[in-house]
Amino acid sequence: MKLPLIAAAQAQKHVTHNEALARLDALAHLCFLDRDLAAPPPAADGDTYLVAAGATGDWSGRDGAIAHVRDGAWQFLEAVEGLTAHVVDEDVFVVFTGGAWRVYAALLAPVATLAQGGFGSAVRFATLETQLSGLAGPHADTEPIIPDRAVVFGVSTRTVATVTGAASYDCGLAGETSKFGGSLGVAAGSSNAGVIGPTAFYADTAVRLTANGGSFTGGAVRIAVHCFLPGVPG
Incomplete structure (x- = not known):
């Protein structure tokens, strides 16, 4: 999940440690409220979206990113191979594989x-x-x-x-x-x-x-x- 590590003899270790925990909190039980929006909606801390193509506003240039609200601001995270998420508004599970998010059911064998x-x-x-x-x-x-x-x-x-x-x-x-x-x-x-x-x-x-x-x-x-x-x- 590309969590940051504390370096040897690093000062202010809590900054790196807290950043890792915040990312883990966002990604370990990942839930997208929506994956079809190109413009950021009103959101509260903890809300997470998958940014659609053609992103605008605070999401501009973030197509395909994981957009997570932390401390009232948008944070953008990258998906890693095998990451899974629940899409709340569609009630489906998706998997990041081959550079794209794919519906889990469509990956199942006959x-x-x-x-x-x-x-x-x-x-x-x-x-x-x-x-x-x-x-x-x-x-x-x-x-x-x-x-x-x-x-x-x-x-x-x-x-x-x-x-x-x-x-x-x-x-x-x-x-x-x-x-x-x-x-x-x-x-x-x-x-x-x-x-x-x-x-x-x-x-x-x-x-x-x-x-x-x-x-x-x-x-x-x-x-x-x-x-x-x-x-x-x-």
Whole structure:
């Protein structure tokens, strides 16, 4: 965190020590009240902001800096690799990596290991996504997105381009066309969290969208499979 150190035989050691504590107080539990402001708002001691591009006023020339109020004045601090912060107005966590602040959730992998045994066995959870575009015909299938030996807890969908030719659609499997949701909305922005009782799959399996009230003539739907993946011992 680039805290200042007390030099050997330094006079007025409390100045350096207090500066280090003040920086630590600002950075160790970092909370940005906002990260989209280019002009400094009215603020009280302890308030902290991430300065947006095009900064003006007391923030001029401080684009991307951490702006912290101490003793009634703005103090500017630099981020270091791996620093994390909570953005209060968005209720998200961000991480400083690769020279930029990135939303933590966007850095997560599609498959996460939650526990692992000494022989390499593992408990993994996955969110596997795909998109079906240019829908046509009575139904449309994804690639085999559900993995062999997966335990599925649900399949969620979002219509990202208005589905045409059908009054609604079902989301399911070839033999269970509405397993994950029936009569789903064709308008862009419609969504469904198709939770089910945990269901085991013993082969790679495609998800199917089935048209209701006509055949698909267009549209796009994003699909996400939410599942558990066991990892066997090595």
